[in-house]
Amino acid sequence: MPMPDATVTSDRLVVHTAAPAETQAWGARLGARLRVGDFVALCGPLGAGKTCFVQGLGQGLGVESPITSPTFIIIRQHPGPVPLCHADAYRIASGEELEDAGLTECLRDSVVALEWADQVPASWPQDFYLIQIAFDNDGRRLELSARGEYPTQVVSELADAYSGN
Ligand SMILES: Nc1ncnc2c1ncn2[C@@H]1O[C@H](COP(=O)(O)OP(=O)(O)OP(=O)(O)O)[C@@H](O)[C@H]1O
Numbered sequence: 031m032p033m034p035d036a037t038v039t040s041d042r043l044v045v046h047t048a049a050p051a052e053t054q055a056w057g058a059r060l061g062a063r064l065r066v067g068d069f070v071a072l073c074g075p076l077g078a079g080k081t082c083f084v085q086g087l088g089q090g091l092g093v094e095s096p097i098t099s100p101t102f103i104i105i106r107q108h109p110g111p112v113p114l115c116h117a118d119a120y121r122i123a124s125g126e127e128l129e130d131a132g133l134t135e136c137l138r139d140s141v142v143a144l145e146w147a148d149q150v151p152a153s154w155p156q157d158f159y160l161i162q163i164a165f166d167n168d169g170r171r172l173e174l175s176a177r178g179e180y181p182t183q184v185v186s187e188l189a190d191a192y193s194g195n
């Protein structure tokens with residue numbers, strides 16, 4: 031039982047999701063708090079649920095165009111109140127290809143969500159959200175963490191809301 035006035039803050043949140051809709055719901059909770067220039071790095075094996083999480087992000091951002099795997103297009107742009115650039119590093123050879131596809135411009139006017147972000151660590155901006163997804167029995171284990179003042183605060187808020195503080 032948490033103490034009534036205890037403030038337990040954490041800059042890391044680990045949850046189990048039993049179905050795609052639950053993974054999307056976490057994406058939507060994060061997406062609702064994101065701002066232009068935020069970078070979301072998604073890591074996890076094939077079929078883990080990275081695109082599924084980004085679909086939720088899009089809902090949270092208010093993006094209306096359907097979000098599908100961008101695998102053959104390095105960056106797909108989704109207009110909206112807070113626009114989303116959905117990128118995928120799975121098939122690229124280096125971060126230069128992401129740059130050529132417009133990563134820097136995307137970070138100026140959109141939220142950027144990058145699947146397989148661990149393939150191009152040099153392309154990450156200084157501040158970021160990190161979403162690590164793993165298979166976990168029948169569902170998935172999501173770990174949300176962050177670097178930077180605002181992202182860390184957002185993850186703490188999500189973690190506090192989750193633990194009922
Ligand atoms: N708890 C869950 N969360 C997310 N996806 C789930 C879950 N349970 C089952 N799934 C299924 O797993 C698949 C996840 O696919 P998705 O395209 O999101 O993965 P991905 O990590 O983007 O894959 P890729 O590496 O090919 O880009 C979907 O078919 C989805 O229905």
Ligand SMILES: [Mg+2]
Pocket residue numbers: 080081082099100145
């Ligand atoms: Mg995907």
